[in-house]
Amino acid sequence: MELIMQHKSLGRVFEVRCLHIPVNDRTTYEGLLHVVEESVKYEHNLSPNRPIYITGDSFGGCLALSLAARNPEIDLVLILVNPATSFAKTPLQAMLPLLEMVPSNLPVITLPHLLRYFIGDPLKMAIVSIQTNTSPQDTLQRFSENLSSILPLLSEFGRVVQMDTLLWKLKLLKSGAEYANSHLHAVQAEVLLLASGNDNLPPSGEADRLFKTLKTCKVRYFRTSSDRLLMEESFNLLTVIKGSSMYRQGKQRDAVTDFLPPTLSEFRRTYGVDFKLLHHLLSPVMLSTLRNGKIVRGLAGVPDKGPVLLVGYHQLLAMEITSMAEEFLREKKAVLRTLAHPVFFVGNFEILRQEISFFDVVPMYGGVQVSPINTYRLFERDEFVLLYPGGIREALHRKDEDYQLFWPDQPEFVRMAAQFGVTVIPFGCVGEDDMLEIVLDYNDLKNIPFIRETIESFNQDCPGVRSTVKGEEGNQVLHLPAVLPKVPGRLYYLFGKSIEMKGMGGVQRDRESANQLYLDIKSEVENIMSYLKRKREQDPYRSITARTLYQATWGATAQIPTFEP
Incomplete structure (x- = not known):
């Protein structure tokens, strides 16, 4: 969902693969890591001399770091967007014992602030398909239509997804953060860390800690953006990759042949x-x-x-x-x-x-x-x-x-x-x-x-x-x-x-x-x-x-x- 606004531009340069966890799936963190690992190894065997880019947002950032730590021999470039490696410091960690006491069949819609964490911001979702060159009147009408069609679906989603699903996801997030943090020393991959939202910014932000810990890491801060950076209308992931000199087609970046002209x-x-x-x-x-x-x-x-x-x-x-x-x-x-x-x-x-x-x-x-x-x-x-x-x-x-x-x-x-x-x-x-x-x-x-x-x-x-x-x-x-x-x-x-x-x-x-x-x-x-x-x-x-x-x-x-x- 988070990457939907970036598909078009990324698709001009990369072969894009999206990994999805079904709602009723209960695979453990190590199991998910194994699934991703097999996919990456398959792609690596097809093109062993080309780097594989992995974009991980929040929980996906933990998966990306864990994968890189386990496979230092594979040429990986990690794009981490507000990775959830600081889960232990968030209110969600403290809420886990309380949520375990809630009936497992209680719909998530009864806790709307948790539902937003689970699926994202519906207002930003409604903006996704609106062209930027449309008139204000057309933009407002299209936004209203999109939001009207999304809200019933979200409401139904909130009723279908029950508390045990949310609890499982939070425990999965905790496991992922713990695993990733314990293996940061083994990460050899190039890392581009994109940080937004107050929790990720200096001086006490998670991005600063990761920048100092990881061996090869670049950081870009987006101080005025929300934590849903990939869904910001003005944000373009490919532009950031190009500007930070992270795009390459071989083992080493070649500034002459790897240059992508501005769109x-x-x-x-x-x-x-x-x-x-x-x-x-x-x-x-x-x-x-x-x-x-x-x-x-x-x-x-x-x-x-x-x-x-x-x-x-x-x-x-x-x-x-x-x-x-x-x-x-x-x-x-x-x-x-x-x-x-x-x-x-x-x-x-x-x-x-x-x-x-x-x-x-x-x-x-x-x-x-x-x-x-x-x-x-x-x-x-x-x-x-x-x-x-x-x-x-x-x-x-x-x-x-x-x-x-x-x-x-x-x-x-x-x-x-x-x-x-x-x-x-x-x-x-x-x-x-x-x-x-x-x-x-x-x-x-x-x-x-x-x-x-x-x-x-x-x-x-x-x-x-x-x-x-x-x-x-x-x-x-x-x-x-x-x-x-x-x-x-x-x-x-x-x-x-x-x-x-x-x-x-x-x-x-x-x-x-x-x-x-x-x-x-x-x-x-x-x-x-x-x-x-x-x-x-x-x-x-x-x-x-x-x-x-x-x-x-x-x-x-x-x-x-x-x-x-």
Whole structure:
């Protein structure tokens, strides 16, 4: 019942199997575990090199953990949704002796709060089949019809199910929790733990205990959701699996081949809800350069097919990425495969990602860990690749370093682009100085004792990406500068003229030629930013006030004009 809202999306990626316990079944916990175990072993024998995903909600979470503990040789990925491993701490445990005194043939409907625990929330069940794009009137009518049809069934169900059934289920739950807790040390499987409802949240929540106990565990908290998380209308299990980098087809996750492009519903959720306000404030202007050198609005100057390498400046706190990703999806139907810092993927920093955040958006929208081999493989697959040679040194720059490039003397990406005949597009983006002001940068933070020690400890455990590069270009210290928002200006992008690398075999073989082209690309990025800084002064809608008045006149969806290129 709980998984019914997730079937459609999960079915696009997985072969979904649902395990059901009949109402009159009285199999013991060990017996149920054996049944599930046989099913899993059967699937494993059919495809021994593929992982098996097991989603367990509440009692199902206990079964999943127990199964993993008994079968460490099988490649399992557990998705635990509010697992019932904390049963001993719940009021239900204390109620067991009292319920044993109740007549066994008493209908459960006489205890409605227990009936809700048994079958779930009827209001949420009534919402399941309603389309989200229907009008309010149709939604209300459909909801009323669904609820009217469900309530008599639930009433009948409550009369049919008697107290002995409920008592058996509670005892089963107790046995499952005890078994799972006593075998947590033996669980070798990857675990994604989804926690909602007050009983599961920190500081005393069950999810925190399991995260610290299990060997390989990721947690995502949903603080505003009920304990019936899988039936929340806004919740999508597949999206969470993708965002937490838990989807894989083989023994190890491959960020290149295991990537699942965002669906239309995910795109609408990300850019129509999550980033809607941010993009309204940024009001990005996208410009590109045609083959004849003419600058036009939009991405007409960018090729429609890859392999393409976008090389440019990384703005403060990477504020430019989400708008770029959206525009390429809208106009080019292309996913930007961003070469990102390891902090977005390394498990040691999982505690930073326990809330759904930008850390999940990066892998969900194509981000991969920056490395030569990943770049090579993305070019091989004709992808649109986004590279920031300045890395986090630019994205976390100091005061008065706006629009300075910190590119190392390493032209390897140019030689690799020549090898695959990649189209290289230099680009620049300006606007960070109209959005944020740095109050405390790294030079300030490192002089504050407690913060300095925290930064040092964090960076000692984090894999570096430029440990051999000297000078400021290699000073890739992870930290979070203190910033203050400004009255928003506007973000401006310009994608320069395409550089066709096909046929440039000499660049691949000659380091001097590669280095010269590298410097030319760097110079072009600097020229683009100078152009944008100059031209934005001519934009009558650079101010958010002017943009708001324009949209109030012409509508919220109207494209806001800008300067003439």
